[in-house]
Amino acid sequence: MTRHAILLIALNCATSGVLRGQEPFTTLNIAFGFQYDINPTLLHKFWMPGAGIGINAATPVQRGVLEFGAALHRFNRKADVPGFGAFWLYAGWGVRWQPQNRIRLGSSIRLGNYRMSFDAVANDFPGTTTESEFITGLDLHASFRLTRTKSIYGSLTTAQIRTSPRITLWFGSVGLHMVLAMPELLRKLLR
């Protein structure tokens, strides 16, 4: 996955020229929407994915885009195991380009933490009922501009949770994307 991420980002950079220097922290791009796990893996033998929600905040930096985001996922029990809710917190870097006036494409790589909180009570499943693990992710998204500041977007995200065995999840997302002027206080803070 790391190789794919590097290849994709390199391709982006080569074709779009988006890594030219730019004024940092000028805008704040907020996206929020629904996510759904779409790939069958070993995990799905024991758990059934439910709908998730995610939020992402991105801002341009000197080269590319810096982003922070979070998502909530739910996995319901299928076998004799406890169900769990998961909280994904990440930071990422990516590139954006605009091939057409209303269409914007982008990709990013993400590093973060995936915290899983299990439903089990201690008597049924002894030990800690939470687990946190490192997660890497890669996101491809496209948005269509509706108004000057609002767009709808769809994205395909793959994430690898570094458990043993590893969990690879693919999420499809749809939602709303907004472009805001960076608040002056936040801009000063980021600078």
Added chain:
Amino acid sequence: MYSLGASLLAITLQVSAPAATAGTSYSPQVITAEQLAQAGVVRLGDVFALADGWTYHSTNGYTVDAALIGTAPWDVPAWKLFVDSVRMDLRQLGHQDINSVPITIPEICSVELHSEPVFIDGEYAGSGAVHIHLCTPPGAAAKVMAAAGSVTGDPGPFKYTPLGAANVDRSGPHVQSVLSVTGRAWHARLQGRIDEHHSTDPRIRERARTLYVGEKDARVFHRSVYADLAHRQTESVHRFYAGVVRFEDLSYYELMALEVPVDHTLLHIGAAASRQLPRGWHVVVQLRSDRNILRTRPNPRNVRLDRRQASYRAFARARRAYGTREAEIGLGGGHAGIAGVESTAYGRLGLRLASRWRIVGELQTTYVRRALGFVFSTALHRQPVGRQHFQVRFTGEQQQIAIQRPLWYWIREGFDHGRFAGSTFDLPPAPRSIKLHADWGMLTASGLQFTLAAAYNLFWNVAVTSHCAVYDPSTTGLLVDPVLRAGRGGLATVSARLRAAPFGVVQLFLHGTFGYKHSPDPHFIQGARRHPNRSGSLTARVQPMPRMTVFGRFSMAGPSEWVMYRDAALAAPDHYASTLPSTYVMDLTIQKRFWLNHVRLGASLRNMLNRAYPTHPGGPVSGLAVQFYLYANT
């Protein structure tokens, strides 16, 4: 029964002036606060990952046993720790963990790592020293640091399924905070730290469960508070400090090879004052007390390790400069914990020879329980010529007479009381050593800095402490018998360090240390093999954009052999090893500063090559670890 008499004799001839030559000299290695932050250091033990020529191991990923390559390997925690020139005694049952210092990372200005025998403000450190200098920010200041991390490879949700694999450690959360106020002539500071480390690997978990009672798994839980107050005037400085550290839940004791549930408290209280007197005299007075209280929690096997140990010391020095000469005398006394009541006299004389050479002599006598010993030191230093620096140091040392060391001394070293009491050992009469250290460095006009150092340590009649261990399947621990033998042999090291800045935004540091041992005594060689005899590192610091740094370090350590674990490794290879292969570790930290320099956000990838390696023969295998951290200051 062993008598309580002891003597100490050390003769040191050193050719150095560390303070003046720290820039290009090999020792001390100075790690600044900025380097600590950029490298993502959140625990004091992480400092050793940046130290050149030091080696360390850990059973649980938290407690760090460090040693300098080329020093006495059977005496692992022989290095000494100083905070603002005052020593802190951390030793307990054969361990000395730097994480038990009640100091927070954001308040550290710099860390000096001495790899040569050195006197620090009248106190002799013959096997290396770590000297922490604290900051004094102007005005009112507040600092907070928070971090959390995880070793990858946890089973995650699969722990509830038949697919569940081995669990691994979890680090954090760590929270450190500092409040300080600095006025025109005074400074007050309060700092605290809370830290957790979960050792959940089955190797540790199974052992810990034999003694630990509780619903959740045992973990290392650290809390500490440290306060100090200083008053400064033109001619005088007064400083008071007090700190308390509390460890709970889990502590590994090598003689039992078990994680013992403990409540461990360390108390540090002290004061220091200095004053400029007429006629060029400068007087320094230090008082310190270190208490170490270990309580064992109730456990199914009724293992008791309860210990109380205290050391306190008062020391006064007076220094005077006479043109190109300087003289210093000191008197001290106190209770050195295990060794008993001791009295110390110290003297130092510095003299400039010709235009570029300077000689320094130091003499220290120690009277411990009716036995007189002394330390004599002579230093000769060549002043830097242009951008070159050169120093050479010779140390001769005669330590305490091992057979006269009290029983408590060996207990503190980690030798089990019951087993030791019934044993007899052929202890050496008078351990001696000679240490030679040479150091040359140069700085070119282009900014390239190169340093070369060599050391040779020769030992006679040293007490080589080792153990014979048999695997105990009922606890997955070991049944250990201590062995003490007299040993002799030599250890030599050669080290080189190169620093370059080939581009404006890139800095490179290259380091290598190679050690060699020789002895007719196989026990000496076996003891020396416990630590790698070679290490190397390549460190790169890149600044791709303003206020953003990428800090990468590739380090390598040679193989080591733990003879103690040989039988256990044959009986239970899943739990113990006797040889640890060479390790190659690459760490990467990305840090971005926000709001000028008030906020730093960072992520560290430890062992990002994800090459599994054991950190200790009885500890877990380490894999890729991730840590996120936040620094905030006013």
